[in-house]
Amino acid sequence: MMLMAPLQGFTEAEFRRAWSRHFTGIHQMVSPFIPLAEGTRFRQQHLRDVLPEANPGLTIIPQVLGNDAPKFLLLARRLQELGYATVNWNLGCPKPAVARKKRGSGLLPFPDLLRQLLDEIIPALPIALSIKTRLGYQRPEEFEKLTEVFNDYPLQNLVIHPRIGVQMYDGEMHLETLDAAIGKLKHDWIFSGDITDRESFLALRKRYPTASGWMLGRGVLANPFLAEQIKLTATPMPSQAHRHRLVSFYSDLMLELADKGRSPLSQLGKKKDYWWYFARWFTEADQIFHRLSHLNDPHAFDAEAGRILMQQPLTPFGPREVRG
Numbered sequence: 490m491m492l493m494a495p496l497q498g499f500t501e502a503e504f505r506r507a508w509s510r511h512f513t514g515i516h517q518m519v520s521p522f523i524p525l526a527e528g529t530r531f532r533q534q535h536l537r538d539v540l541p542e543a544n545p546g547l548t549i550i551p552q553v554l555g556n557d558a559p560k561f562l563l564l565a566r567r568l569q570e571l572g573y574a575t576v577n578w579n580l581g582c583p584k585p586a587v588a589r590k591k592r593g594s595g596l597l598p599f600p601d602l603l604r605q606l607l608d609e610i611i612p613a614l615p616i617a618l619s620i621k622t623r624l625g626y627q628r629p630e631e632f633e634k635l636t637e638v639f640n641d642y643p644l645q646n647l648v649i650h651p652r653i654g655v656q657m658y659d660g661e662m663h664l665e666t667l668d669a670a671i672g673k674l675k676h677d678w679i680f681s682g683d684i685t686d687r688e689s690f691l692a693l694r695k696r697y698p699t700a701s702g703w704m705l706g707r708g709v710l711a712n713p714f715l716a717e718q719i720k721l722t723a724t725p726m727p728s729q730a731h732r733h734r735l736v737s738f739y740s741d742l743m744l745e746l747a748d749k750g751r752s753p754l755s756q757l758g759k760k761k762d763y764w765w766y767f768a769r770w771f772t773e774a775d776q777i778f779h780r781l782s783h784l785n786d787p788h789a790f791d792a793e794a795g796r797i798l799m800q801q802p803l804t805p806f807g808p809r810e811v812r813g
């Protein structure tokens with residue numbers, strides 16, 4: 490099973506809708522996290538991204554970030570009303586402002602607190618729980634205790650990104666720690682991290698034959714064909730047909746983004762964010778991103794992006810550097 494990773498700021502409903510109109514190969518999509526609000530009510534705007542009407546034809550698993558059991562349950566009930574059968578809990582977010590409050594991966598060094606929260610949440614949870622985790626916050630060895638905790642509760646599955654919080658999204662994954670841990674894990678588990686091409690996927694699948702699913706994140710932004718390519722037996726050469734699909738997808742995504750009622754300048758910022766990854770569809774990705782990131786007039790930006798989309802040679806399908 491292939492899943493689309495939650496990438497806050499990138500894989501919200503507009504992207505998911507546009508991507509799924511032009512590409513195939515992904516079965517489920519985990520939404521970027523919905524934060525449990527500071528106050529007593531979670532904000533309705535955060536639910537917008539997971540409303541069924543915003544995700545037509547898509548299989549979405551909504552994700553929640555926070556460490557407050559009553560609020561978690563409140564939100565889970567709301568998700569159940571919307572028709573969801575599973576909620577995913579984010580225990581991976583590495584942002585210091587989040588982790589400092591013992592949320593996301595900041596909860597991982599506190600297995601007793603995690604246990605306490607699960608004791609409160611699980612018996613009252615109306616839908617199934619899936620957890621997305623890292624191996625730890627400060628040290629990958631934290632995962633040993635965490636495995637014991639996870640094993641004591643009924644989880645639908647565990648999505649594992651084998652880095653630790655302080656690494657953010659960079660540096661080597663701790664695969665040796667994962668190797669040692671998965672034999673002890675009682676749950677179905679899904680691998681998330683650094684799948685950038687068919688070869689990296691095949692190498693990981695060989696190493697982890699027990700994984701029940703594979704999550705594609707930055708690799709899909711840098712190459713929207715990734716899930717399709719993984720299914721093929723040979724890597725295709727980039728063709729005019731690929732370019733045509735990329736152009737159609739890009740136009741569709743731009744329409745989706747324009748619909749959100751953002752100002753032209755805020756839209757420009759969003760486009761620049763996407764181009765950090767989209768530049769890698771083409772040769773000379775660094776120069777392309779550099780050039781676009783210095784264009785501050787929305788019309789000039791769109792004209793240059795259009796020129797690149799029509800004329801710049803496509804990158805041969807293969808490994809792409811997608812850190813950051």
Ligand SMILES: Cc1cc2nc3c(=O)[nH]c(=O)nc-3n(C[C@H](O)[C@H](O)[C@H](O)COP(=O)(O)O)c2cc1C
Pocket residue numbers: 494495496497498520521522552579581582621650658681682683684704705706707708813
């Ligand atoms: C910009 C960005 C935003 C992310 N947002 C989320 C998020 O909202 N929830 C989550 O569980 N993981 C989030 N992640 C982590 C990804 O889901 C994924 O686990 C990680 O990027 C490793 O996979 P990849 O190398 O395939 O991207 C984010 C990662 C990035 C780079």
